Amino acid sequence: MTLLTALLNGAVALSTAKIPAKRQSLIILILLIIASANSFLHLWFSEASEHSTNIFVTIIASGIVLSNRAHWTASILFNWVGWITISVWLELALIQHFFFAMAMSTLLSWFAHLARKKLVTKQIELEIERDLAIQHELEAKAATETKSAFLANMSHEIRTPMNGVIGMIELVSQTELNTDQKNYLATAKRSADSLLIIINDILDFSKIEVGELTIEFVEFDLEQFFEELIHDQHFHARKKGLTLALSKGDFHHRHVVGDPYRITQIMNNLLSNAIKFTESGGITVHYDLVTLGDNLQLKVEIKDTGIGVSETALPFLFDSFSQADTSTTRKFGGTGLGLSITKQLCELMNGDISVKSQLNQGSTFSFSVRLKPPRQTHKMASKPPVPVSFEGLQVLLVEDNEINQEVMLAILKGLDVNVFIANDGLEALATLSHSQRLKFDLILMDCQMPNLDGYEATRRIRAGEAGEIFSHIPIAALTANVMDSERVKCIEAGMNEYLTKPVKIEALKSVLVKYHKQAPAQH
Incomplete structure (x- = not known):
């Protein structure tokens, strides 16, 4: 048994x-x-x-x-x-x-x-x-990774020449020009900026799709933020003979914590649409801040006297690649992604967006996003003025694209920076290895290069392969890849700063001034 x-x-x-x-x-x-x-x-x-x-x-x-x-x-x-x-x-x-x-x-x-x-x-x-x-799931993951890699590559391939275009336009604008030349250049600049906005919209839409877009939290002055934002849009409104008015609610938190870049993106999408679709009258912007427990909620209302939206088109207004009708696309242009991205950005910031509109009666867009109060209640210190000259600052520019070399060289020399150029990571290591007496203050490192890319070059520099004297040198990424994972990749490789192409001169200056202060201590 x-x-x-x-x-x-x-x-x-x-x-x-x-x-x-x-x-x-x-x-x-x-x-x-x-x-x-x-x-x-x-x-x-x-x-x-x-x-x-x-x-x-x-x-x-x-x-x-x-x-x-x-x-x-x-x-x-x-x-x-x-x-x-x-x-x-x-x-x-x-x-x-x-x-x-x-x-x-x-x-x-x-x-x-x-x-x-x-x-x-x-x-x-x-x-x-x-x-x-x-x-x-594995196929979807592989497809997402493939899509991310494709987007990263497209971002690099598109934004790299855009860096040359916009950079050269800015450099030419600093030379002696007659009135016609200034007008031509201004038109070229606006066209380049419009192209960059379209590129950014497509990349942002794709980043949201693959979960690459993240929200940052930094402290900023809300009143100053809206005043500067409206000031920047006044030119476009005045050009069409429109008024643009700003008003605010009665709130006490002037300084808040949130993502000003993404809120700017939302506002610019809505304001550019309001200006684009309004032929007479004007646009009013009202914003308010309310307390929600430990958080704050920013509420914004943008009202225009434009062409409005029909009842049949309203339900689809925030859909991707959607516009009211084909005639709108032909007349006003656009990818049809702006409002879709705006809605998704609002949702990423724990908010929402809605619209009230009647055909030929104008539209009112209302959105909200979640913010946080600052940790400290004291007034933020004003930023010190960025110096015009960085005389004595030694920078190694590691860049394989000749046009971008030319652009960056002209910008840096215009700021009195001493610039040395390496065409790839291997040249950068060799330059540093043979320059033990020449103490560089900063390396501007392109990420995608032949022979040795910027990530591996940075890792080798940190490992002391270029000499122990340079193992802790500040390195700023100079990349045309704007995916959020790229920033993480750069930091993990050992880089200290992150600059995207096309390089904004003010962003470049903020990095230079940071290490210009440290320069004397290194010599």
């Missing part, structure tokens, strides 16, 4: 083990046959008909653990043939006294087998669904 119990327990355990189904079923059948044979031996030697109970148990167990129809049939036949043979051979009255019990055991085994088969079939279906889900 002990052996029978052990064999049956082993069969039950195997039925839940992770072994191929056919092999598992065959092993269980062998164990059940051994268990039955053991019972027959007990019956043979004892000639006690009550030992038939073990046979009944084995038959029922066959139905419980066997899902393969052929194997179950083999087990049942083996038990019946063995039971009848021993009964006849030993002249025991087994069939007379226990036939009903044997038949009921077989019937119970049949029902158990059907239930087991149904359960196994369901498990197989679930495993197939799980495997498909895992496969789809």
